[in-house]
Amino acid sequence: MLRRLFQWLDERLGLTTIHDVVLDRKVPKVNWWFTLGSASLFLFLLQGITGVFLTVYYVPSPDHAYDSVQYIMNEVRFGWLIRGMHHWGANLMVLVVFIHMLRTFFYAAYKYPRELTWISGVVLLLATLGMGFTGYLLPWNQRAYWATTVGTEIPGTIPIIGPFITSVLRGGSELSALTLSRFYSVHIWFLPAVITVTIGLHLYLVIRLGISHIPDEND
Amino acid sequence: MNGEHKQRYREKYTNAKQKGVKFFPDIIYKDLLVAFGLFILLIGLAVFVGVPNEPKADPNDTSYIPRPEWYFLFLFQLLKYFPGQIEWIGTAVIPGLAVLALFLLPFIDRNPYRHWSKRKLALGIMGTVVVGIVVLTLLAAFTTPPQPEAAVANTLREQIALGEELYALHCVECHGIEGEGGEIKGVPGLEGVTLKPINDQDVMYPFTDETLYNIIAMGQPLQGMPPFGRAFGGPLSPTEIEAIVAFMRYTWDDRVELPEEETVAAAMPTLKEGEVPSYDVHVAPIFKRYCVSCHVPGKKNNNYLMRTYEEVMTTGDHAPNIIPGDLGSNLIRMVHREEIEAGGPMPPTKALKPELVEILERWVLGGAPETAEQAAQASAKGAPLPTAAAPTEMP
Amino acid sequence: MPNSPSLTRRQFVTLVGAALSAFMGTLVGLPAIGYLLSPALERRERESWISLGPLDQYPLNQPTLFTFTRTKKHGWEKTVTSYGVYVLRTSPTQVRVFSNVCTHLSCRVRWDEEAREYICPCHDGHFAIDGAIISGPQPRPLDEYETKIEGGNLFILLREA
Known part of the structure; x- marks a missing residue:
C-alpha cells in the first residue's frame, strides 16, 4: 500500500530523481568549514520561524512597539525564549554568513565556474546585513532609535543626493512612525523574499556545479 | 581564465568528485551536527544571556550615546577618520567600492590558480581588510563611553515601584505623599498655594493615561506646575513618566486592579518583636x-x-x-x-x-x-x- | 544491497538526523504552542463589588438602566469595557439587577416602556420584567447579578473572566 502510494507520488513529483540528484550525488571530500553554508540556511530558517512567531504579538507602531515587545518578554509564555532566539540568531547569522564568505574566498571557490554562486552569495550577505539593520529598530528602544538615527544619517553625507536617500530610508526628515513601518515591512517582506529567491538560486547553482574541492598545490 | 585552464579545472574537479564521497550521508551528517551545535548555542544564549532590556526610545534624550550593532561598528569607527568635507569618502565611497569589489571579485581576480600559495596577493588584500574590520570594531568597542544608567522596568510591578519612587522624588513636595494635595510648604514660588487632591475619582476617572502623561510631561504652566518631560526641559524620560502614570493609576484609580493581588505598598518588610531595623x-x-x-x-x-x-x-x-x-x-x-x-x-x-x-x-x-x-x-x-x-x- | 556498509551508514545518519530534528522541534515547538496559546491561558477571574449608588434613587417596579465601565489590561493596551445593568426595585428594600446582555447572542436588550418588556433588537427576543423568557430564540432568562445593600447604597457583584 505504502509502496503504491510512493510510486504514485514518485511518478508525479519525481522523488527518485530528486533523491539521485540532490542526495545521492558524489561530492569531493571536504572539511568542516564546508558546513557553514548549510549552517547559514539553518539559521535563516530558524529566524524565519521565530520571526513569524514574533509577529503574533508585535505591533509596528511607535505607540505600541516597545510595549508589545515588553509584553512578549514578560507576559507571553516563552516569549523571552522566542525573542532571545531571534535576537541571538541574528547575531550568529551575520557571523556565520561572514565566515562562510571568507572560507569561499580562501578556497578560491568563486572562480570558474562558480562566479554566479559568489555573486548571489554577496547579495545574501548584504541582505543579511540589511535584515540586521532593519530588525534593530523594531523594538523601538533607546538603542534601536539612536542606532537607526545614526545609521540613516550616514548616506545623508553623500553630496547632492545624500539627504534624499536619508529621507527615503526614514520616510521623512526624521525618524517616525513611517520609519518604523517601512523598516518593518522591509524586514518581514522585502528582504526575506529577496533572500528566499536568492537562496533558491544559490542552492541550485551549488547542486548543479557541485561543492568546490579543496585546492591542492597544483591548482 | 582561458579555455585551457577551464578544461584543466573540469578534469581536476571530475577527478576530485570521483575520489570523493556521497553527499548523503557523508556531508549531511556534518551539516546536521553543526546545525545542532548552533541550535544548542542559540538556546543557551537565549536562556542564559537573554536580551538586555532597554528603556523606550526617547527622541529628546540628548545624553544617549548612539551605537550601531556590533557588525556595523567598523563602519561607524571608519567615519571618525573622515571628518568634515571628506566625510562622504568614509560613508559612501569606501563602502560602495568595497561592495562593488565584492560583487565583481570573480572578474577582478583573473588569477587562474586556486591554491593559497599561488594567490598571495588576493589573500593579502582580503586578510588586510578582515584585520582592518576587526581592529576598527575593537577600537570602536573600547572607545565607547559607558552609557549613562537609565531606568527600565521589566514587569508591571517593577514599573509601579519605579513610578512610586519617582513620584516620591519629584511630586510629593506639592501633591503630597498620597496625592492628597493641600497647602504647599517650602517650595519656592509656590509657597502657600493650595492644591486639590489628585488621588480621587475627580482626577482618575476623566483623565486617561495619555492625559496624565501629557500633564506630567508638559506641566500646567498656568497653575504653576513645571514641565517634567525631558522634551520640555524637565528631568524625566518617557519611560519614567509612564512609570509614574502607572503608579498613579494602579494606586488611586478604584476601577483598575493590580493583575496580581499583592499591592505595592505591602513591599515594606515586617519587623519581629525585639528586632532592630536596619x-x-x-x-x-x-x-x-x-x-x-x-x-x-x-x-x-x-x-x-x-x-x-x-x-x-x-x-x-x-x-x-x-x-x-x-x-x-x-x-x-x-x-x-x-x-x-x-x-x-x-x-x-x-x-x-x-x-x-x-x-x-x-x-x-x-x-x-x-x-x-x-x-x-x-x-x-x-x-x-x-x-x-x-x-x-x-x- | 540491504547489508552493504554504505546503506547502514545512511540509515544511521537518517536516524540521528530524525532524532536531532525531533529534539529541536520539541524544544522549540512546545514552547511555541504555549506562546501562541498564552493569552487564552491567562485566566484571571476577578470579583468586585460595583457601587450603583443609593438605592433610593431607583423608582419602584421600574427597570432603570445603569451603565458603568471597567478597565482591563489586554497585552500592551488597556481596554475599557462598558457594562449596562437594569435595576428593578421590587420593594423599598428589595432589588434585582439584570444584565442587559441578551442570553442569545450578546446583543444589548432595552426596556420597552409600552410593552413593559425587555426587547432584544437582534432576533426579536422578548423578556419579562423579571428577566423570564417570553418569546424568541434565547436559551435562558436574563442573567442576574448578586446584590447587596450597604448603608443605603446598592452594590452588585461583578465577575470578570
Missing part, C-alpha cells in the same frame, strides 16, 4: 518615599541630605540629626511634629504613620545600624523598645 532594609525605603524629595541638594532643607546612610548620619546645619541610642535626636523629635531649633515638624504637610515612626525610633534606639548584619547583632544584644525608653516629650 537602614538598608527598613529605614531607607521610608526616607526614600517621604523625605528624599526635599532632602537632596538644591532644596530648602538646612543642608540635611538623606540619600545615603552617610548623608543621613552626618549632613545638615544642625548635624548630627541622628544620635544612635538617643530618642532626643532631631529627626525623631521632628517626626513627632515638634518645633525645635533644627526646624519644624517633618514631613511638613502630613505626619508619618505611627508604625513608620515606631520603626525609626526602634532603629535609633538600636544604635542606628546601617546593614542587616549590624542590625542582627544589635538585636542579639537585646534592643530596648521605644516604649520602655524615654518617650517623645523632651525638654
Whole structure:
C-alpha cells in the first residue's frame, strides 16, 4: 500500500530523481568549514520561524512597539525564549554568513565556474546585513532609535543626493512612525523574499556545479 | 581564465568528485551536527544571556550615546577618520567600492590558480581588510563611553515601584505623599498655594493615561506646575513618566486592579518583636518615599541630605540629626511634629504613620545600624523598645 | 544491497538526523504552542463589588438602566469595557439587577416602556420584567447579578473572566 502510494507520488513529483540528484550525488571530500553554508540556511530558517512567531504579538507602531515587545518578554509564555532566539540568531547569522564568505574566498571557490554562486552569495550577505539593520529598530528602544538615527544619517553625507536617500530610508526628515513601518515591512517582506529567491538560486547553482574541492598545490 | 585552464579545472574537479564521497550521508551528517551545535548555542544564549532590556526610545534624550550593532561598528569607527568635507569618502565611497569589489571579485581576480600559495596577493588584500574590520570594531568597542544608567522596568510591578519612587522624588513636595494635595510648604514660588487632591475619582476617572502623561510631561504652566518631560526641559524620560502614570493609576484609580493581588505598598518588610531595623532594609525605603524629595541638594532643607546612610548620619546645619541610642535626636523629635531649633515638624504637610515612626525610633534606639548584619547583632544584644525608653516629650 | 556498509551508514545518519530534528522541534515547538496559546491561558477571574449608588434613587417596579465601565489590561493596551445593568426595585428594600446582555447572542436588550418588556433588537427576543423568557430564540432568562445593600447604597457583584 505504502509502496503504491510512493510510486504514485514518485511518478508525479519525481522523488527518485530528486533523491539521485540532490542526495545521492558524489561530492569531493571536504572539511568542516564546508558546513557553514548549510549552517547559514539553518539559521535563516530558524529566524524565519521565530520571526513569524514574533509577529503574533508585535505591533509596528511607535505607540505600541516597545510595549508589545515588553509584553512578549514578560507576559507571553516563552516569549523571552522566542525573542532571545531571534535576537541571538541574528547575531550568529551575520557571523556565520561572514565566515562562510571568507572560507569561499580562501578556497578560491568563486572562480570558474562558480562566479554566479559568489555573486548571489554577496547579495545574501548584504541582505543579511540589511535584515540586521532593519530588525534593530523594531523594538523601538533607546538603542534601536539612536542606532537607526545614526545609521540613516550616514548616506545623508553623500553630496547632492545624500539627504534624499536619508529621507527615503526614514520616510521623512526624521525618524517616525513611517520609519518604523517601512523598516518593518522591509524586514518581514522585502528582504526575506529577496533572500528566499536568492537562496533558491544559490542552492541550485551549488547542486548543479557541485561543492568546490579543496585546492591542492597544483591548482 | 582561458579555455585551457577551464578544461584543466573540469578534469581536476571530475577527478576530485570521483575520489570523493556521497553527499548523503557523508556531508549531511556534518551539516546536521553543526546545525545542532548552533541550535544548542542559540538556546543557551537565549536562556542564559537573554536580551538586555532597554528603556523606550526617547527622541529628546540628548545624553544617549548612539551605537550601531556590533557588525556595523567598523563602519561607524571608519567615519571618525573622515571628518568634515571628506566625510562622504568614509560613508559612501569606501563602502560602495568595497561592495562593488565584492560583487565583481570573480572578474577582478583573473588569477587562474586556486591554491593559497599561488594567490598571495588576493589573500593579502582580503586578510588586510578582515584585520582592518576587526581592529576598527575593537577600537570602536573600547572607545565607547559607558552609557549613562537609565531606568527600565521589566514587569508591571517593577514599573509601579519605579513610578512610586519617582513620584516620591519629584511630586510629593506639592501633591503630597498620597496625592492628597493641600497647602504647599517650602517650595519656592509656590509657597502657600493650595492644591486639590489628585488621588480621587475627580482626577482618575476623566483623565486617561495619555492625559496624565501629557500633564506630567508638559506641566500646567498656568497653575504653576513645571514641565517634567525631558522634551520640555524637565528631568524625566518617557519611560519614567509612564512609570509614574502607572503608579498613579494602579494606586488611586478604584476601577483598575493590580493583575496580581499583592499591592505595592505591602513591599515594606515586617519587623519581629525585639528586632532592630536596619537602614538598608527598613529605614531607607521610608526616607526614600517621604523625605528624599526635599532632602537632596538644591532644596530648602538646612543642608540635611538623606540619600545615603552617610548623608543621613552626618549632613545638615544642625548635624548630627541622628544620635544612635538617643530618642532626643532631631529627626525623631521632628517626626513627632515638634518645633525645635533644627526646624519644624517633618514631613511638613502630613505626619508619618505611627508604625513608620515606631520603626525609626526602634532603629535609633538600636544604635542606628546601617546593614542587616549590624542590625542582627544589635538585636542579639537585646534592643530596648521605644516604649520602655524615654518617650517623645523632651525638654 | 540491504547489508552493504554504505546503506547502514545512511540509515544511521537518517536516524540521528530524525532524532536531532525531533529534539529541536520539541524544544522549540512546545514552547511555541504555549506562546501562541498564552493569552487564552491567562485566566484571571476577578470579583468586585460595583457601587450603583443609593438605592433610593431607583423608582419602584421600574427597570432603570445603569451603565458603568471597567478597565482591563489586554497585552500592551488597556481596554475599557462598558457594562449596562437594569435595576428593578421590587420593594423599598428589595432589588434585582439584570444584565442587559441578551442570553442569545450578546446583543444589548432595552426596556420597552409600552410593552413593559425587555426587547432584544437582534432576533426579536422578548423578556419579562423579571428577566423570564417570553418569546424568541434565547436559551435562558436574563442573567442576574448578586446584590447587596450597604448603608443605603446598592452594590452588585461583578465577575470578570
